[in-house]
Amino acid sequence: MNILKLGFIVNPIAGMGGKVGLKGTDGEEVLKKAIELGAFPESPNKAKKALEVLIPIKEQIQLLTGPDNMGEEEAKELSFDPIIVGGKKEKYSPKDTETVAREMVNMDVDLILFAGGDGTARNIFNVIGNKVPVIGIPAGVKIHSGVYANHPRSAGEIALKYLQEEELDIKEMEVMDIDEEAFREGQVTAKLYGYMKVPFQPELVQNQKSGGIVGEGAALDGISDKIIEQMEEDLLYIVGSGTSTRPIMEKLGLPNTLLGIDIVKNKKLIASDVNEKDILKYIEGNKAKIIVTVIGGQGYIFGRGNQQISGEVVKKVGKENIIIIASKQKLMSLEERPLLVDTGDDEVNSMFNGYMKVRTSYTEEAIHMVKGL
Known part of the structure; x- marks a missing residue:
């Protein structure tokens, strides 16, 4: 039996700024303010919703994940036996996502399933480009990119189909992000950073956000x-x-x-x-x-x-x-x-x-x- 390798990365702070009105969590000061306002991590639960879909095939895949709250905790809660990639850190930073993603590519993963927002997609794109297919679990405040499923369970379903070697189109989807400081001042300046390969299922993958429509x-x-x-x-x-x-x-x-x-x-x-x-x-x-x-x-x-x-x-x-x-x-x-x-x-x-x-x-x-x- 062909054992496929799945990379599983969780940005543990993604989305924390949403409910408290901070429109993102890029930057240490913003994260600190979010916590002061009572924000709590939501990304881990969304990541688990995606990974739960893969429980029926957990014996047929090799799961590689980040340490501690970057995926290890969620995987073990669901009774997976993951290989831990990257060293333990006292405090998460976006560079940790890049480190883990880079090591996963070096270990020849077949697919990377990651939870976060546009900033997380950028971090992963920075180090893997279009070398490995990915699917994003939507967990951030800003999700303009086309690399995300429309719901955490949808991300798990796409990963399941791909790992079971169902025939899915592989499309190059946009990695977009905006300037959060400008965003908080009411200015939306979205920028295209590149494209990543995504196993494409039209009803499960999120469309890229479009701007205003002429004449409306x-x-x-x-x-x-x-x-x-x-x-x-x-x-x-x-x-x-x-x-x-x-x-x-x-x-x-x-x-x-x-x-x-x-x-x-x-x-x-x-x-x-x-x-x-x-x-x-x-x-x-x-x-x-x-x-x-x-x-x-x-x-x-x-x-x-x-x-x-x-x-x-x-x-x-x-x-x-x-x-x-x-x-x-x-x-x-x-x-x-x-x-x-x-x-x-x-x-x-x-x-x-x-x-x-x-x-x-x-x-x-x-x-x-x-x-x-």
Whole structure:
């Protein structure tokens, strides 16, 4: 029997800045602030969800993983017997990801399964280029790259198919990243760093995020007019991130945190750039609605760039109080694919399976399929 080697790398701090509103964890100071704000590691659990899918074939593969919280702990919790690659470190740094990935390539791994965000993808690309196929487990705040599966379990399913030597197309997918400091100032400057090989399964792999669509300005203008017209007194409106929600704030004459979450009541700003704890505090005992848009090209409404609106927030607000806005062009760009929800809470995700209304202009709404991942 042909034993294949699987590399398994976990960035243990990926995604910690999301719920606390820091829009990433690049840099030691930002990580320190995230921890002070109550952030906790989420990447390990997402990595385990992917690795669990491979339990049925664990005797047929050789698992190579990073030390301690870079994969060793998760693998052993799931009763794998991994080979540990790279020396133990007192504190994780992105260079550790590069070291482990480099050693895995030198040990002739057949596939690398890694958990993180765009920064992690960059680290791995820096040392392996397109020498070895990879599949990313989405665990970061910023996920613009095309090397990621659309959900941790999807990453495990792709790895399973590949390791069982099913015929999958190998595509070169984009490694993208943005300047986090500029991101926190409301500027999105995404840059292409290169391409990595990915075993491709269309329904399981995330599309690269697309930018604004030409001609959608008039639609967003009408959408914002309708949203403002329908705003109820003494109700909290949690306004999600993105350029599609910005016209609402502009028409209200309110400052807008383009890449963060704001809260409006009686058409006045009561809190800006809030994190998950802030939102939970404000909605306690109050009625609220959530206004979110669709990430172009990908279709996510929760779980990408708006992790502050967590599964716990969604549960308290209620699915019936969620307003989705998007131009017709943005919905059409999805080519009939569903809108996606990935809050990290399976129960909340499953609440969304079915169809929901999407406000597409001042006068029109569309009915679109939604899928919880």
